[in-house]
Amino acid sequence: MQSEILIVFIIYALSIIGLSLIKFRKSSKGIFNFFLGGRNLNTWLTAISATISARSGVLFLGMTGLFFSIGMSAVWIGIGIVLLEFLLFYYYVKKLRDFSTENDCITLPDFFGAKFQKGKNTIRLIISLLLIFGLVAAISGQLFAAGKIFETSIGITPVNGVLIVASFTMIYLIISGFKASVYTDVFQSVLIIVALIIVPIVAIANVGSVDVIFFGIAEQPQLHEISHQAIAGTEGQLLNPFSISVLFIIAFILLGIVSAGLPHVQIRYMAMSENSNPKLAAFIGLAMNIIIIGGAMIAGIIARAHFHLYDLPDNDPSNAFMTLVHTLLSQENPIVFGVLIVAALSSVMSTVDSQLLIVSSTIVHDLYKKATKSQKVKSDENLVFLSRFVILIITIVSIFLAIWLNESSIKIGIFALICFGGTLGPAMLFSVLWQRTKLSGIIAGVIVGIAMCVGSYFLQIFDYYILNLIPAALTTSLTIVLFSIFDKQEAENPIDLMSVDTPVS
Numbered sequence: 315m316q317s318e319i320l321i322v323f324i325i326y327a328l329s330i331i332g333l334s335l336i337k338f339r340k341s342s343k344g345i346f347n348f349f350l351g352g353r354n355l356n357t358w359l360t361a362i363s364a365t366i367s368a369r370s371g372v373l374f375l376g377m378t379g380l381f382f383s384i385g386m387s388a389v390w391i392g393i394g395i396v397l398l399e400f401l402l403f404y405y406y407v408k409k410l411r412d413f414s415t416e417n418d419c420i421t422l423p424d425f426f427g428a429k430f431q432k433g434k435n436t437i438r439l440i441i442s443l444l445l446i447f448g449l450v451a452a453i454s455g456q457l458f459a460a461g462k463i464f465e466t467s468i469g470i471t472p473v474n475g476v477l478i479v480a481s482f483t484m485i486y487l488i489i490s491g492f493k494a495s496v497y498t499d500v501f502q503s504v505l506i507i508v509a510l511i512i513v514p515i516v517a518i519a520n521v522g523s524v525d526v527i528f529f530g531i532a533e534q535p536q537l538h539e540i541s542h543q544a545i546a547g548t549e550g551q552l553l554n555p556f557s558i559s560v561l562f563i564i565a566f567i568l569l570g571i572v573s574a575g576l577p578h579v580q581i582r583y584m585a586m587s588e589n590s591n592p593k594l595a596a597f598i599g600l601a602m603n604i605i606i607i608g609g610a611m612i613a614g615i616i617a618r619a620h621f622h623l624y625d626l627p628d629n630d631p632s633n634a635f636m637t638l639v640h641t642l643l644s645q646e647n648p649i650v651f652g653v654l655i656v657a658a659l660s661s662v663m664s665t666v667d668s669q670l671l672i673v674s675s676t677i678v679h680d681l682y683k684k685a686t687k688s689q690k691v692k693s694d695e696n697l698v699f700l701s702r703f704v705i706l707i708i709t710i711v712s713i714f715l716a717i718w719l720n721e722s723s724i725k726i727g728i729f730a731l732i733c734f735g736g737t738l739g740p741a742m743l744f745s746v747l748w749q750r751t752k753l754s755g756i757i758a759g760v761i762v763g764i765a766m767c768v769g770s771y772f773l774q775i776f777d778y779y780i781l782n783l784i785p786a787a788l789t790t791s792l793t794i795v796l797f798s799i800f801d802k803q804e805a806e807n808p809i810d811l812m813s814v815d816t817p818v819s
Contacts (some may be wrong), residue, residue, distance in 0.1 A: 319468050322652030330486050335684050337490040344694035347690035348491035349675040350420050350585045353463030357590040361598035363499040364582040367668045367759040373610055374658040375459055379631035381614025397407040399573050407583045409746050409809050415585040422577055423680040429745050430753035430806050445676045448730040449669045455727015466636035467655045476716045484709040487667045488702045495667045502660035509657035510609025517616040518643050571787050575739030578668030674704040736786025737763035744794045750805050755798035763790030
């Protein structure tokens with residue numbers, strides 16, 4: 315079985331590297347191409363890449379584990395993500411793309427620097443540090459998640475799994491940068507969608523009917539130990555009555571704001587070509603999200619009918635999907651099993667490559683290039699070479715952190731994503747959509763939001779710690795509004811809220 319999975323992974327790896335080599339020459343022309351792909355992503359590429367890179371290893375580990383733990387109560391998170399990402403494409407993306415194009419913005423610190431000219435160096439530095447430290451933490455967590463997938467599926471140690479995924483991702487990213495990331499997202503999206511369609515179908519066929527699944531859930535004596543039953547529900551319940559309360563629904567839908575704070579998703583919005591159609595992309599992303607989040611939901615609930623919590627490795631709900639796949643297919647069809655494992659790994663790599671690229675662009679473009687006066691040093695050829703070298707160094711650092719922190723790296727990585735959702739998300743939304751947003755509001759909001767994230771995390775305000783995103787996002791938003799209102803200076807560079815989409819080319 316192990317040999318079949320490795321064969322599938324090698325074929326997949328060679329295909330991805332082949333795609334990267336095709337784009338090598340164009341990506342080497344300069345950092346505009348290496349980091350942003352020349353800003354020429356069409357509608358379909360943007361929609362697919364933004365949607366897939368946003369899901370990451372959370373899809374197969376976190377999302378399925380959540381549905382395993384709390385059943386249909388978790389559906390509100392899926393609704394929040396689907397709804398917010400649709401609205402982002404429909405109302406937000408074109409405004410961000412147009413402003414970025416007009417002001418030649420390659421990175422998120424570029425965007426904030428162009429938006430708030432009077433304090434551009436300060437805001438650029440704050441956002442750069444947030445991106446570097448937050449994304450390195452997130453990358454290490456994603457890599458360890460990949461190691462867990464290898465361990466659960468074929469018995470490879472997490473350390474070896476981390477080394478395999480990190481090395482492979484680094485290689486194809488160094489070759490072609492942003493375009494490699496985007497085109498592999500498209501390739502990986504096929505694997506992910508196939509996986510999340512096949513597994514529920516095979517699982518339902520295996521147990522005989524949907525009725526058997528509901529009976530299996532009802533018979534489970536105790537499936538979870540989360541939040542002292544406040545969120546998780548009572549024993550054997552598929553839907554906790556508390557989960558249909560207004561407070562619960564609002565709280566979980568608000569978790570969708572994390573999508574607005576994911577830097578790798580924002581960069582894809584900025585890379586959309588002028589001839590593309592964000593509103594069409596909204597519907598493409600909507601369809602993809604319904605399929606993949608719906609598939610994760612069904613897989614998690616079926617796993618809940620199949621297994622007791624203590625049947626899972628380490629009693630960890632995040633192992634639900636891999637355990638289900640292993641049980642159903644590892645012996646009967648190892649090739650299909652290998653494809654599904656590679657699909658789970660690809661969901662991790664589609665995010666890791668984007669995050670590595672953003673850290674590299676922040677260090678090379680926003681810090682090094684801005685601080686270096688020598689034009690020779692800042693030549694496109696030298697900057698692309700340096701960018702590739704930085705990707706190598708950041709990969710090594712992330713590997714070390716993933717191995718050193720072990721399981722804790724996943725928690726720290728999720729905490730970093732909560733910080734992005736709770737701080738960068740509101741900062742981006744207000745900067746693009748509210749014309750009265752001031753520099754003082756953004757700086758104060760980001761600082762207060764980070765403090766709230768850290769405080770609520772260490773004080774354990776919520777047992778289910780992803781909920782820490784909500785007070786962080788609300789606090790950040792309130793701070794931005796208050797500081798912007800009381801700041802008597804004129805708002806800088808207001809973005810046109812009445813811009814009209816161009817037709818599809």
